[in-house]
Amino acid sequence: MPVAHFKLVLEYDGAGFAGWQIQREGQRTVQGELEAAFAELGRDLRLMGAGRTDAGVHAEGQVASVRIDTPHDAETLRRALNAKLPREVVIRRLEPVASGFDARSDSLGKHYRYCIWNGRLRSPLRAARALHVREPLDLLAMAQAAKALVGRHDFACFQATGSEVPHTVRTLTRAEISGETGGEVALDLEGDGFLRHMVRNIAGTLVEVGHGRRPPDGMPALLEAQDRGGAGPTAAAQGLTLVSVRYAGCAVPD
Amino acid sequence: MPVAHFKLVLEYDGAGFAGWQIQREGQRTVQGELEAAFAELGRDLRLMGAGRTDAGVHAEGQVASVRIDTPHDAETLRRALNAKLPREVVIRRLEPVASGFDARSDSLGKHYRYCIWNGRLRSPLRAARALHVREPLDLLAMAQAAKALVGRHDFACFQATGSEVPHTVRTLTRAEISGETGGEVALDLEGDGFLRHMVRNIAGTLVEVGHGRRPPDGMPALLEAQDRGGAGPTAAAQGLTLVSVRYAGCAVPD
Numbered sequence: 001m002p003v004a005h006f007k008l009v010l011e012y013d014g015a016g017f018a019g020w021q022i023q024r025e026g027q028r029t030v031q032g033e034l035e036a037a038f039a040e041l042g043r044d045l046r047l048m049g050a051g052r053t054d055a056g057v058h059a060e061g062q063v064a065s066v067r068i069d070t071p072h073d074a075e076t077l078r079r080a081l082n083a084k085l086p087r088e089v090v091i092r093r094l095e096p097v098a099s100g101f102d103a104r105s106d107s108l109g110k111h112y113r114y115c116i117w118n119g120r121l122r123s124p125l126r127a128a129r130a131l132h133v134r135e136p137l138d139l140l141a142m143a144q145a146a147k148a149l150v151g152r153h154d155f156a157c158f159q160a161t162g163s164e165v166p167h168t169v170r171t172l173t174r175a176e177i178s179g180e181t182g183g184e185v186a187l188d189l190e191g192d193g194f195l196r197h198m199v200r201n202i203a204g205t206l207v208e209v210g211h212g213r214r215p216p217d218g219m220p221a222l223l224e225a226q227d228r229g230g231a232g233p234t235a236a237a238q239g240l241t242l243v244s245v246r247y248a249g250c251a252v253p254d
Numbered sequence: 255m256p257v258a259h260f261k262l263v264l265e266y267d268g269a270g271f272a273g274w275q276i277q278r279e280g281q282r283t284v285q286g287e288l289e290a291a292f293a294e295l296g297r298d299l300r301l302m303g304a305g306r307t308d309a310g311v312h313a314e315g316q317v318a319s320v321r322i323d324t325p326h327d328a329e330t331l332r333r334a335l336n337a338k339l340p341r342e343v344v345i346r347r348l349e350p351v352a353s354g355f356d357a358r359s360d361s362l363g364k365h366y367r368y369c370i371w372n373g374r375l376r377s378p379l380r381a382a383r384a385l386h387v388r389e390p391l392d393l394l395a396m397a398q399a400a401k402a403l404v405g406r407h408d409f410a411c412f413q414a415t416g417s418e419v420p421h422t423v424r425t426l427t428r429a430e431i432s433g434e435t436g437g438e439v440a441l442d443l444e445g446d447g448f449l450r451h452m453v454r455n456i457a458g459t460l461v462e463v464g465h466g467r468r469p470p471d472g473m474p475a476l477l478e479a480q481d482r483g484g485a486g487p488t489a490a491a492q493g494l495t496l497v498s499v500r501y502a503g504c505a506v507p508d
Contacts, residue, residue: 013378058379088378124267124342125312125495128382241379 001042001069005101006077008034009093010062015128015238016088019055020062030089034064037084041077042070050103050245051110054197056237058129061092061111061244065103109173109192109246114203116185126184129150131203131239136181137210145209146175148189148219149202156226158205159235160197168195168226177206188243197234205232255296255323259355260331262288263347264316269382269492270342273309274316284343288318291338295331304357304499306363308451310491312383312471315346315365315498319357363427363446363500368457369493370439380438380458385493390435391464399439399463400429402473403456410480412459414451414488420447422480431460442497451488459486 010030018027022035031047038045050063070077078094085091115130117123118137126132149172149248156168172191187203205222208214214232220231264284271455272281276289285301292299304317324331332348339345369384371377372391380386403426410422426445433439459476462468468486476484 010380013381060379082375087376087381090375090378092375121336121344121346122341124265124344125314125383127267127341129379 001071002240003044003096003099004042004068004070005066005099006066006074006094007097007101007103008064008066008091008124010034010059010064010089011092012059012062012089013128014053014056014058014088016086017055019057020049020051020053030062033085033089034081037081038066038068041072041080042068044069046060048103050107051194051242053240053242057159057240057242058238059242060089062242063103063107063247065097065101065106067099072209103245106247107245108248109190110194111174111188111190111243111246112194112197112199113241113243114187114189115241116179116187116203116207118179118182118185120136121183128238129241130184131207131236133185133207133210135211137185137207138212138216139177139179139181139185139210141216142187142206142210143214144216145206145214145219146177146202148217149175149189149223153223155195155223156200157222157228157231158198158201159195159228160201163196165195170194170198175202199240200235200237201228201231201233203235205241207235208232255325256322257353258296258322258324259351259353260322260328260348261270261357262318262320262345264288264313264318265344265346266306266316267342267382268310268312268314270310270340273307273311274303274307279421280432281493284313284316287340287343288335291335292322295326296321296322302356302358304361305448305496307494307496308483308491311494311496312492313496316496317357317361317501319351319355319360321353357499360501361499362502363444365428365442365444365497365500366443366453367497368440368443368453368489369495370433370457370461372433372436372439374436382492383495385461385490386436387439387461387464389441391461392466393431393433393435393439393464395466395470396441396460396464397431398470399460399468399473400431400489402454402471403429403443403477407477408478408480409449409452411476411482411485412452412455413449413482414455415482417450419449424448424452429456445504453494454489454491455482455485455487457489457493460487460489462486484496 046067117126117130152171173189300321325452371380371384406425428444
């Protein structure tokens with residue numbers, strides 16, 4: 001069977017998954033579902049996701065690179081895979097790529113969105129996709145704090161406890177707060193790379209800014225201290241969505 | 255214990271319920287969850303919902319009237335009930351009303367929204383709240399057909415098969431299509447009353463119009479024939495949301 005290389009763009013509802021990556025036997029993961037779907041369509045599959053989303057995190061535009069020995073063309077594969085995949089996962093696009101393409105190492109940047117429901121009461125219709133924050137949020141203060149994160153910084157203070165990434169400098173090109181106090185609030189972050197839990201830790205820290213428990217101009221000092229204990233808590237997984245992954249020449253999805 | 259009368263405004267995710275109303279022992283219903291939550295807070299509860307939403311149908315602003323012997327005030331009740339209710343249901347408001355108030359018979363009108371995901375591919379992040387329609391929809395044709403439903407008509411052709419409501423004349427004050435072909439589409443219907451499955455049957459019929467399988471100017475003849483067999487299929491429950499119920503003086507929620 002000929003060796004083929006593809007780029008996949010995926011949407012998934014993360015609620016029922018222990019994240020993207022297979023970590024322990026018996027856990028249901030997006031990668032595991034994809035591998036199962038590919039099983040009868042070829043052999044010697046190698047699959048790499050651009051972002052290893054955590055348990056409960058959603059994706060509108062996760063990207064994966066695939067190398068597989070298969071007799072099928074891209075459109076046949078996409079249809080067959082989507083028919084096999086569970087309802088929580090869909091392949092939005094599947095296209096041939098050059099053999100050297102690696103979704104993870106070739107990505108130039110990612111766009112994540114973190115959603116908050118800032119209502120006095122919990123909202124059953126929003127619960128699956130947002131963090132519930134009861135107390136009114138000062139969005140101007142949050143936006144000011146977020147803006148200070150844009151640029152090239154050492155984000156060690158926002159990395160997951162226990163992570164041992166040697167290089168924690170990343171560049172954020174966008175850190176925006178939108179929405180309304182007492183309603184739906186979104187944090188959009190775009191950058192060249194993200195440390196484990198970085199978006200959720202930034203969200204948790206900005207919520208503290210929004211409640212006045214942390215000054216809106218405190219981000220530079222927080223970054224400089226490089227101390228995870230100085231930042232806020234990790235915001236819940238269900239509020240986070242990987243919106244898109246950027247590669248040379250184009251954002252995916254565009 | 256004093257007799258008290260309240261108006262409740264409710265939001266719920268209908269996915270896990272066999273509808274609003276208790277129909278068979280062992281079925282999980284919104285009414286049943288409310289009655290269970292009220293159980294330790296008073297006695298001789300009488301509970302009436304404005305709209306008997308079907309299994310799987312959601313609500314942003316369902317209204318219920320309650321009569322109960324209770325020593326608690328409205329705010330205490332609301333807090334206690336919301337603490338007891340499952341995560342799929344929340345009481346957005348609970349306020350004292352005159353003893354004669356009946357959420358069902360006093361309602362002057364309702365607003366329902368039916369959501370469609372008109373994408374070539376299914377969308378996991380939209381699946382819980384919309385009907386998936388693959389083929390592109392002609393929204394102008396659908397809007398034209400919908401407009402013809404506004405006014406006072408006999409809606410017998412859109413009533414659930416097997417319904418035996420003697421009086422099937424209703425007045426629609428709004429029937430609008432919004433959104434975009436290939437994207438998210440919404441049908442908003444407002445009227446003084448709705449027959450069983452009426453919104454979902456209208457939605458199913460308008461989808462046929464959107465696919466060119468039914469003329470956009472065919473609604474008057476369809477209404478006139480008063481034949482359920484002449485209309486389209488019942489669109490899936492998960493696309494439907496009861497947005498609000500209107501009473502004299504105000505819409506709820508406003």
